[in-house]
Amino acid sequence: MRAVYDALAVVRLPTVFETICALLVLSAVLLLDIFVLKPLTSPLRNLPGPSGGRGMDGHSSVIMNLHGSTVHEWIEKYGTTFMVKGPFAVHHRLFTLDPRALSHVLNHSQIYFKSPLLRNLVRRYMKEGLIVAEGERHKIQRKVAQRLFSRNGLRGMSEAVEEKAVQLRDIFQNLIHNPRLTTPYSPSNETLPPGSREIDIYASTSRCTFDIIGQVGIDHTFDSTGDWEGEGGELFERYEKMQMPFYGWKFVIGLIFPWFERIMPSDNKMLVDRAMDPLEKLSQDIMRERQREIDEGKREAASDNRDLLTLMLRSNMTKGMTPDQKLRDDEITGQLATFMFAGSDTTAGTIAMGLYQLAKHPEIQDTLRAELLACGDNLPYDQIDELPYLDAVVKEVLRINPSLPGTVRQAQKDDIIPLSQPVKLTNGKIVNEIKIRKGQLIHIPIEHLHTSTHIWGEDAKVFNPSRFLGLNLEPTQTPSTATFPSFNSPWTSPSTPLDPIPESVNSSGAEVEKGDSNPKIVRRSSVPLSPMTPMFPAHSTMSERKSSTGDERPTQIYSPMPTPTTPKFDLSKMPRKTSIPTLVPPGPGVWPNFMTFIDGPRRCIGYKLALIEIKIMFFKLIRDFEITPKEDQKVWRWNMMSTRPYVEGTLHTKGSSLPIIFKQYKGDPEPDQTFHPSQ
Numbered sequence: 001m002r003a004v005y006d007a008l009a010v011v012r013l014p015t016v017f018e019t020i021c022a023l024l025v026l027s028a029v030l031l032l033d034i035f036v037l038k039p040l041t042s043p044l045r046n047l048p049g050p051s052g053g054r055g056m057d058g059h060s061s062v063i064m065n066l067h068g069s070t071v072h073e074w075i076e077k078y079g080t081t082f083m084v085k086g087p088f089a090v091h092h093r094l095f096t097l098d099p100r101a102l103s104h105v106l107n108h109s110q111i112y113f114k115s116p117l118l119r120n121l122v123r124r125y126m127k128e129g130l131i132v133a134e135g136e137r138h139k140i141q142r143k144v145a146q147r148l149f150s151r152n153g154l155r156g157m158s159e160a161v162e163e164k165a166v167q168l169r170d171i172f173q174n175l176i177h178n179p180r181l182t183t184p185y186s187p188s189n190e191t192l193p194p195g196s197r198e199i200d201i202y203a204s205t206s207r208c209t210f211d212i213i214g215q216v217g218i219d220h221t222f223d224s225t226g227d228w229e230g231e232g233g234e235l236f237e238r239y240e241k242m243q244m245p246f247y248g249w250k251f252v253i254g255l256i257f258p259w260f261e262r263i264m265p266s267d268n269k270m271l272v273d274r275a276m277d278p279l280e281k282l283s284q285d286i287m288r289e290r291q292r293e294i295d296e297g298k299r300e301a302a303s304d305n306r307d308l309l310t311l312m313l314r315s316n317m318t319k320g321m322t323p324d325q326k327l328r329d330d331e332i333t334g335q336l337a338t339f340m341f342a343g344s345d346t347t348a349g350t351i352a353m354g355l356y357q358l359a360k361h362p363e364i365q366d367t368l369r370a371e372l373l374a375c376g377d378n379l380p381y382d383q384i385d386e387l388p389y390l391d392a393v394v395k396e397v398l399r400i401n402p403s404l405p406g407t408v409r410q411a412q413k414d415d416i417i418p419l420s421q422p423v424k425l426t427n428g429k430i431v432n433e434i435k436i437r438k439g440q441l442i443h444i445p446i447e448h449l450h451t452s453t454h455i456w457g458e459d460a461k462v463f464n465p466s467r468f469l470g471l472n473l474e475p476t477q478t479p480s481t482a483t484f485p486s487f488n489s490p491w492t493s494p495s496t497p498l499d500p501i502p503e504s505v506n507s508s509g510a511e512v513e514k515g516d517s518n519p520k521i522v523r524r525s526s527v528p529l530s531p532m533t534p535m536f537p538a539h540s541t542m543s544e545r546k547s548s549t550g551d552e553r554p555t556q557i558y559s560p561m562p563t564p565t566t567p568k569f570d571l572s573k574m575p576r577k578t579s580i581p582t583l584v585p586p587g588p589g590v591w592p593n594f595m596t597f598i599d600g601p602r603r604c605i606g607y608k609l610a611l612i613e614i615k616i617m618f619f620k621l622i623r624d625f626e627i628t629p630k631e632d633q634k635v636w637r638w639n640m641m642s643t644r645p646y647v648e649g650t651l652h653t654k655g656s657s658l659p660i661i662f663k664q665y666k667g668d669p670e671p672d673q674t675f676h677p678s679q
């Protein structure tokens with residue numbers, strides 16, 4: 001002890017000069033490490049790749065630009081795997097479309113996490129839910145959430161979705177038939193002739209998907225679609241407003257140092273808190289109430305997979321669970337924010353962009369309508385799911401407009417990534433694998449993969465659903481034929497098998513079967529479906545009511561019986577199932593090389609619900625309406641967490657929107673009304 005006191009007696013605090021010198025030396029070492037040592041020793045340093053990227057964001061803004069062609073030029077020049085740069089061109093990152101590499105990264109989720117920056121961005125909106133969680137916490141959360149998507153769970157969801165779709169269709173019909181009616185997504189109808197109505201399809205479907213997640217997540221009815229002045233409508237307005245593109249420097253600093261915004265919140269942070277705090281409070285109140293109901297035996301265990309909240313609470317009550325195995329309160333409430341964000345924006349954007357594509361391609365719209373009208377209006381979802389042309393259209397929408405154009409992973413330790421396409425390094429060596437260092441990032445370019453002509457053929461950028469039917473139904477399209485460069489090019493098909501994909505199918509069969517070129521969501525259709533056979537007679541009733549405030553509200557139930565379109569092709573020749581075009585090489589994804597929902601243990605947990613929503617919405621809306629784009633309107637997409645449509649010149653004033661013109665579909669014109677050029 002004496003020796004310790006003696007030693008302390010000679011210790012003194014450093015002088016200011018010594019402290020400054022020490023800090024300078026430390027900074028010099030750090031800078032040397034970042035700007036010289038790291039790049040010089042980077043295992044990616046000999047990979048070919050584009051020059052530039054010397055700015056603060058390196059090549060990121062080029063990669064994230066949804067409308068540029070530069071990345072495709074890089075792919076042409078450097079092949080499937082190359083190096084791109086992070087900040088100040090000193091951070092080396094891997095950019096790969098190589099199926100084996102992607103499969104390896106996605107399936108080793110214990111090595112490849114989301115980067116801290118991406119997690120900070122996601123956490124801002126989605127709190128401590130599934131998307132932010134990594135490692136053991138992720139496994140625990142995912143296991144519970146997965147149960148929501150059991151066969152029974154999905155059936156319940158399809159009923160909730162159908163109800164919403166019918167509500168939306170009724171509202172649209174009412175808007176068309178009653179020009180004086182207004183809604184937040186169709187404020188006025190001044191310039192259009194009677195019988196047509198301009199409706200913002202993004203604003204309306206995002207309300208629907210918000211309502212659906214309220215139901216599925218916490219068994220709560222928001223009804224922001226029909227009751228936009230009510231509590232749900234107000235919550236939705238705030239939720240929508242927080243996604244306006246207001247960023248600025250405080251936002252950027254806050255992404256790197258989240259504590260900063262606790263002192264100086266950015267505009268974005270204030271909008272997010274204004275939207276998410278009431279939602280969080282609501283889910284906490286419901287959580288307490290639900291726990292009480294469970295404790296008092298008021299909720300039947302059998303009905304508990306109806307919503308995620310109850311499922312999580314009941315899971316925490318499993319006998320023998322250690323505290324570590326239980327979900328924390330912030331994980332439970334965070335899950336609502338996660339599902340709200342991950343599940344509603346993505347799906348709404350897809351439905352809106354899909355309807356826009358159909359509006360722009362009348363011949364595809366007619367073909368789809370012909371298929372849908374050949375069935376009754378009340379077709380159950382498992383049969384809707386079997387309709388081949390609808391399936392092809394939905395796949396094509398998901399292929400060409402994936403909600404997440406890409407994602408990023410960061411290696412948590414040194415690793416070796418296998419390749420199916422050898423890469424020629426700048427030093428002339430040819431390698432079949434890439435070494436990656438702890439901390440380096442890997443870009444997973446979903447949209448570039450989907451629009452690569454080498455994978456999807458010459459018409460990769462064209463909206464052409466018939467590629468999934470092996471047909472060429474649209475006269476304006478050329479058949480999808482890939483022109484693969486010579487054998488030695490980086491585009492030859494994989495010579496080695498892909499990584500085995502861990503079977504994440506649970507006992508309820510909630511995940512997709514692998515190895516099937518056309519996996520289906522629910523494989524229980526026992527009724528053979530002929531697309532030509534009407535299944536149920538459509539009905540036609542109409543009722544209107546006035547709201548309590550005396551305003552006319554679109555609350556009608558109205559289902560006309562249009563004459564089916566004369567199909568532009570023989571429906572009986574339609575293949576009964578879609579398939580991935582044979583030219584598409586094997587690759588990871590929910591379907592081969594189809595990465596909209598990515599793959600592996602972090603694959604989108606809600607993709608089956610997304611498919612249900614998209615298909616049922618298309619089914620209900622395209623049967624009853626003819627849709628056309630607005631003249632002189634340019635539509636773009638912007639990307640923050642997921643891509644959203646907006647009209648040119650209105651992003652910063654209006655935010656996301658996508659108005660299109662709706663007309664009641666009345667069937668083909670009678671022959672005597674048809675104009676004949678010879679007359």
Ligand code: HEM
Pocket residue numbers: 130131142338339342343344346347350402403404407408595596597598601602603604605606607609610
């Ligand atoms: C068209 C609609 C959708 C698309 C394109 C989509 C896409 C994706 C993608 C690409 C990911 C992986 C993100 C990453 O790891 O970087 C993901 C994850 C996720 N998605 Fe979806 N999604 C959709 C709909 C939904 C729906 C409807 C729900 C919920 C009901 C949902 C819930 C989630 C969750 C919770 C995760 C995190 C899974 C995990 O990390 O384990 N998504 N989604």
